[in-house]
Amino acid sequence: MNKILFTVTILLALVSPALAGDQCAECHEERIGEIRAKKVIHSAIEDDACEDCHESHGDDERLVLVEEGSALCLQCHDDPAEGKVVHEAVTDGDCIDCHDPHSSDKASLLVDAVPELCLQCHDDPTEGKVVHEAVSDGSCTDCHNPHSSDQGALLTEGMPDLCSQCHDVPDEMNSLTHTALSDGECTDCHDPHSTEFSKLLIDKYETTRFPGGFSEEMYPLCFQCHESSLVTGGPEDTNFRNGSKNLHNVHVMGALKPNRYGIAKRGKARSCSICHSPHGTTQPFSLISKYVHKGIIFLTMTYTPSEDGGNCTVGCHKPQDYNRTAPDPRQGG
Numbered sequence: 664m665n666k667i668l669f670t671v672t673i674l675l676a677l678v679s680p681a682l683a684g685d686q687c688a689e690c691h692e693e694r695i696g697e698i699r700a701k702k703v704i705h706s707a708i709e710d711d712a713c714e715d716c717h718e719s720h721g722d723d724e725r726l727v728l729v730e731e732g733s734a735l736c737l738q739c740h741d742d743p744a745e746g747k748v749v750h751e752a753v754t755d756g757d758c759i760d761c762h763d764p765h766s767s768d769k770a771s772l773l774v775d776a777v778p779e780l781c782l783q784c785h786d787d788p789t790e791g792k793v794v795h796e797a798v799s800d801g802s803c804t805d806c807h808n809p810h811s812s813d814q815g816a817l818l819t820e821g822m823p824d825l826c827s828q829c830h831d832v833p834d835e836m837n838s839l840t841h842t843a844l845s846d847g848e849c850t851d852c853h854d855p856h857s858t859e860f861s862k863l864l865i866d867k868y869e870t871t872r873f874p875g876g877f878s879e880e881m882y883p884l885c886f887q888c889h890e891s892s893l894v895t896g897g898p899e900d901t902n903f904r905n906g907s908k909n910l911h912n913v914h915v916m917g918a919l920k921p922n923r924y925g926i927a928k929r930g931k932a933r934s935c936s937i938c939h940s941p942h943g944t945t946q947p948f949s950l951i952s953k954y955v956h957k958g959i960i961f962l963t964m965t966y967t968p969s970e971d972g973g974n975c976t977v978g979c980h981k982p983q984d985y986n987r988t989a990p991d992p993r994q995g996g
């Protein structure tokens with residue numbers, strides 16, 4: 664401790680009994696000394712006004728408070744439970760579950776620092792394999808108001824504003840946004856605390872360029888809201904088709920080609936992320952990414968929708984058209 668601060672503390676401890684709520688200090692000198700030795704001292708104590716909260720106990724030497732529960736604190740403080748959603752720990756009425764009425768070594772007179780305080784009553788939300796850095800650094804209160812809020816889950820801001828405090832959120836003005844995002848609910852796909860999947864996703868989403876095959880278990884995140892038949896089904900199951908050929912099937916499962924014995928074999932399978940960006944894009948349609956990465960190189964990908972299909976000009980192959988009614992012969996549809 665800083666020497667001057669130390670001296671001041673000692674002095675305070677020595678003079679405090681004389682100043683403290685007269686009659687209390689007479690017999691509770693030791694306890695008052697302890698209270699004053701902490702870093703953060705409640706202002707009512709600072710003023711030695713024990714009687715703001717205590718009545719004298721007379722001969723029956725026990726705790727007597729002038730008010731019970733939060734009413735004691737609300738004599739001087741605004742009710743922190745004014746939001747639409749009130750923390751049940753606050754509804755219970757005991758501010759002192761979290762605050763020490765006299766003094767504390769923790770900021771805001773807390774009985775324990777955040778997040779340990781929260782973990783006294785809640786399961787540790789950082790037990791997943793992938794932990795949000797905003798949570799692992801322990802600041803639950805960056806996102807949650809400990810008392811009450813107008814947002815669900817006591818959030819300090821609604822979504823996506825909460826997330827955009829620290830992240831670039833796809834801007835609907837500048838890009839086409841995934842409809843999944845139109846309600847701003849990032850938590851449709853991400854867990855705010857921790858998960859088993861990379862990028863805090865709530866379910867698996869394979870992003871390896873060439874994942875070596877296809878199964879529905881590779882993209883359950885997308886198949887929560889989209890039919891997997893867009894890949895596994897026939898041409899009627901997707902708009903990404905050339906005549907009767909399902910081009911999702913061709914790209915995601917791999918093109919079906921006969922080998923030299925005439926047996927049909929699948930070619931390279933590709934992941935959704937090779938073409939789609941999950942949040943939004945400046946391409947005119949269908950969440951097609953602007954770039955496709957090849958190792959560390961980024962190739963531009965230009966997608967142009969047409970009335971009945973589209974054109975893709977990309978580094979991986981010659982410009983390709985697809986047309987649902989007048990199939991491009993090169994695609995063999």
Ligand code: HEC
Pocket residue numbers: 684686687688689690691713714717718719720724725726727
């Ligand atoms: C004549 C001495 C005396 C005075 C004056 C006195 N107390 Fe006490 N008080 C005691 C004793 C003795 C006890 C029981 C032992 C203990 O818990 O410290 C006690 C107990 C208490 C307790 C309960 C402690 C517990 O652990 O539950 C509180 C609270 C308390 N006093 C507050 C006060 C306050 C506030 C004042 C001033 C308004 C005050 N006392 C004045 C002697 C006194």
Ligand code: HEC
Pocket residue numbers: 683684687688691694695705707708711712713714715716717726728735759764765
């Ligand atoms: C802001 C309100 C408030 C003020 C001011 C206050 N107390 Fe308390 N005090 C409480 C509450 C609430 C409890 C009960 C804590 C609990 O139940 O854990 C308490 C408990 C106590 C206890 C028994 C438990 C303990 O912490 O030792 C003592 C002794 C005590 N107070 C002494 C004092 C003295 C002496 C003063 C003046 C220097 C004082 N208090 C000022 C609210 C206050």
Ligand code: HEC
Pocket residue numbers: 703705706707715716735736737738739740758759762763764770771772
């Ligand atoms: C007699 C008036 C009074 C009572 C009763 C009172 N407080 Fe305070 N409290 C104050 C004042 C004055 C301050 C300092 C100004 C401020 O931060 O509002 C303060 C500050 C605080 C702080 C902020 C401390 C900091 O360093 O950030 C907390 C937390 C707090 N009080 C909690 C409580 C709780 C919990 C109770 C009930 C056990 C309570 N207060 C009862 C007057 C009171």
Ligand code: HEC
Pocket residue numbers: 733736737740743750752753756757758759760761762771773777804809810
């Ligand atoms: C679940 C734990 C919890 C409960 C219960 C609780 N608080 Fe708090 N309170 C906190 C935390 C955590 C902070 C610090 C907030 C921060 O640092 O952003 C705080 C801060 C405060 C502050 C100082 C900063 C501010 O928001 O003005 C006051 C005053 C306060 N609380 C009063 C109360 C009162 C009065 C009650 C009871 C009605 C209460 N608290 C109940 C956890 C709690």
Ligand code: HEC
Pocket residue numbers: 748750751752760761777780781782783784785803804807809815816817
């Ligand atoms: C004294 C116990 C206690 C402490 C300490 C506590 N909580 Fe709670 N909290 C509860 C209870 C009880 C509920 C309601 C039941 C539930 O959802 O688990 C709750 C609910 C919540 C909710 C859900 C609210 C909703 O309406 O969906 C959030 C978020 C929350 N607490 C965050 C926190 C944070 C952050 C902290 C630390 C600053 C904290 N809690 C400290 C007891 C506590």
Ligand code: HEC
Pocket residue numbers: 778781782785788795797798801802803804805806807816818850855856
């Ligand atoms: C990056 C912001 C953020 C941080 C930091 C954060 N949370 Fe949350 N928390 C959320 C969001 C968003 C929800 C609502 C989830 C939903 O609606 O599906 C939530 C929900 C909760 C709930 C309600 C029950 C549940 O799990 O859905 C509790 C309890 C909770 N958080 C506790 C904590 C605790 C304890 C900490 C600190 C260890 C913490 N949170 C840190 C954003 C955060």
Ligand code: HEC
Pocket residue numbers: 793795796797805806822825826827828829830849850853855861862863864
């Ligand atoms: C207080 C700041 C803060 C807030 C608020 C916040 N984050 Fe984060 N988030 C971070 C930091 C720091 C990282 C780690 C560095 C990075 O990847 O940018 C991170 C990383 C992430 C990651 C990447 C994780 C990985 O494994 O690569 C995702 C996804 C994420 N946050 C989503 C969200 C969502 C959704 C919300 C709103 C519920 C949110 N964040 C709110 C600070 C924040």
Ligand code: HEC
Pocket residue numbers: 823826827830831832833841843844847848849850851852853862864868870936941942
């Ligand atoms: C439809 C599902 C979905 C929704 C809704 C969603 N995300 Fe994502 N997000 C993803 C996927 C999938 C990835 C991983 C992309 C990858 O690794 O190629 C991701 C990655 C991220 C990352 C990591 C950085 C990066 O670009 O790789 C951040 C940060 C992030 N999202 C924030 C948000 C925020 C903030 C929101 C709400 C505005 C949100 N997400 C809504 C699916 C979604």
Ligand code: HEC
Pocket residue numbers: 841842843851852868884885886887888889935939941948949950
């Ligand atoms: C929470 C639900 C939800 C999730 C999860 C989801 N989507 Fe969507 N997505 C939608 C909705 C709603 C639409 C609007 C069209 C519709 O109803 O099919 C849409 C549309 C699309 C479109 C067409 C965009 C356009 O402009 O027409 C693509 C491409 C797409 N999603 C890809 C994905 C991918 C890839 C994933 C997995 C990373 C995914 N979606 C996960 C709800 C979701």
Ligand code: HEC
Pocket residue numbers: 882885886889893894900901902903904911914915933934935936937938939949951972973
């Ligand atoms: C080779 C690039 C490519 C890959 C890989 C790809 N898509 Fe698409 N996807 C497209 C194109 C192009 C469209 C636009 C079709 C149209 O409307 O003309 C589309 C459209 C969609 C749509 C809108 C409905 C539909 O079927 O027309 C959804 C949803 C979708 N894709 C999801 C996915 C999912 C999920 C994956 C991975 C399992 C995936 N896509 C893989 C290029 C691709």
